[in-house]
Amino acid sequence: MKKKRPSIKDIAAELKTSVTTVSFVLNGKAKEMKISEEMTQKVLDYANKINYQPNQLAQGLRTGRSNIIVFMVEDISNYFFARIARIIEDIAYKKGYKVIFCSNENNDERSRDLLRLFKERQIDGYIIIPSPGIEKDIQNLMKEKIPVVLFDRYFPGLESHYVVIDNKDAAYNATLHLIKNKFKNIAFITIDTGQNQMLERLEGYKKAIHQYDLTENILAIPYRPDTVSYVKAIIRDYIMHHDMDAIFFATNYLTQSGLEAIKENFPHFLTELGLITFDDHEIFKIYSPSISAISQPRFEIAENLMRIMISLIENSNTPQNFNKVILKSTLFSRESTKF
């Protein structure tokens, strides 16, 4: 049953030529190496006929490349990241790369563990959502000439390739949307990490608020993973003690808990409140007639990430300028949502 798969040597033997010739042809170097038209065809035809697949391990051992890309996100079970992963997967397979996903839980120690794990394992490149404190580690990767593209966040002090969205612009527009719909007391609920994408969202909110001479209303919740009930309690208390007619959740990590808190404690409130959630997650739209969602352009994000990554891998010798891609996101209101 288990027949040995054909190697380049087998092809050479069958065609009474050398492995060199076969290898050149198969790698598209026939022209360059002046292999005869006839021989080239013969090799191509035969390889095709027996459905020759090169042994990637051997190729990798020889060339030092693995055709494996690591995609490190905060949590692969997060809806937004999972969607991106799905698209990246598709693009990668089309280009002959495999993708390994992993989750750093926004935790520096775990990020480092993972990087260490992959280190020296012939990973061709890394697409990373960096946890807050791994700037140095990213820098080290880059020093070793390993392709790295950051995503979702970046380090202002570090020159690197990255793909992010214009958070300030998105938050500004979303806040404007609320204001134009006559909401006046808009609360901004965020997580109290120093993460720059959160700060930018806050800035966007502030800009709109000041532009219309409204009052800031900010709740920054300390970051603690896995404590939904804790978040709910804080939000409940905040709502209880502040006047507001709209809420802007700066991340979908908060939206679910927040809406649940409202639903449990102020059910009547839910239908009146203006609501914005960051990171489009279809299900949130069901909660309230007036909720709007900021939707990040997933296809564009994935395409840009992979375009940069592949170009880095395949032109590792030619130095490149840093690719800094900043994409716009879209605000979906309930009416304009197509399911």
Next chain:
Amino acid sequence: MKKKRPSIKDIAAELKTSVTTVSFVLNGKAKEMKISEEMTQKVLDYANKINYQPNQLAQGLRTGRSNIIVFMVEDISNYFFARIARIIEDIAYKKGYKVIFCSNENNDERSRDLLRLFKERQIDGYIIIPSPGIEKDIQNLMKEKIPVVLFDRYFPGLESHYVVIDNKDAAYNATLHLIKNKFKNIAFITIDTGQNQMLERLEGYKKAIHQYDLTENILAIPYRPDTVSYVKAIIRDYIMHHDMDAIFFATNYLTQSGLEAIKENFPHFLTELGLITFDDHEIFKIYSPSISAISQPRFEIAENLMRIMISLIENSNTPQNFNKVILKSTLFSRESTKF
């Protein structure tokens, strides 16, 4: 900057011994090969000191193994699968394996494409949620002695390793739960695929219904991906023309659309209805005070999958009996839910 990483040869040279000895020690065969205690220690210490990492490509080329496991699910962005993936990832890394995720979209053609893609790429083993028509392809993999473990579904006619949950039992208990809470007209909304896990859930429902002399109330919606509005319309019509005081959604693919349909068309109904959703997804619990969720034991599932997979890979020579693991799931009612 870029220093060559140490190889076994370097260690041998440094220690004035041979690569053979080093290799034996590093592979834990020191005892077996009667390497002296002293030499063993020396090698271990030095390898440790320079943080030696074997080149997995070379290892793989030599041994024919890649330490890569493929985890093929229906859609990695589906919450349940993503959670499982997350756990599998953890276990795999601890054991020195890498995991490649991919999504077959429950589509046979795509499943085959993916299998073809990975074929001959030195994948050590496959964990697969099979799409309906790939029984033959699975069988072919198995014939080639490639470790395969099915998950979530299996083919009744195919002897294979699998990990599933007891769908009939879960559906039976959930229906019983409704009945005991005085619901009498319980609708069962499912997808009309021949998938055995759906049929088993239906059986469980029927068993409970008959046991209490109630009437069956079944809506089987034709499977079409990505047509939420279509599903919503069907469910709305069905509710309009049938009497019911409870609904059992056979898969979370339907729950969201179903609840939305109800919310839009019969809002008052939502708080009175008894509701069951298959596949625990926390957010669904927010919709209605009376919704209960069947929660599959994710850790147990992942642990069993990886246990079987690793044992298959590492004992590929010793034939094994087929591992058929059937796990029980839990019914979470709102009150008993801890966030």
Next chain:
DNA sequence: CTGAAAGCGCTTACAG
């Protein structure tokens, strides 16, 4: 235009 051969970093049968 084409081929013989070295070498990537391992494992392991074989010989002492």
Next chain:
DNA sequence: CTGAAAGCGCTTACAG
């Protein structure tokens, strides 16, 4: 107890 050597399947400088 330990070492020299073959070989996994490739790529590519080198030689003709």
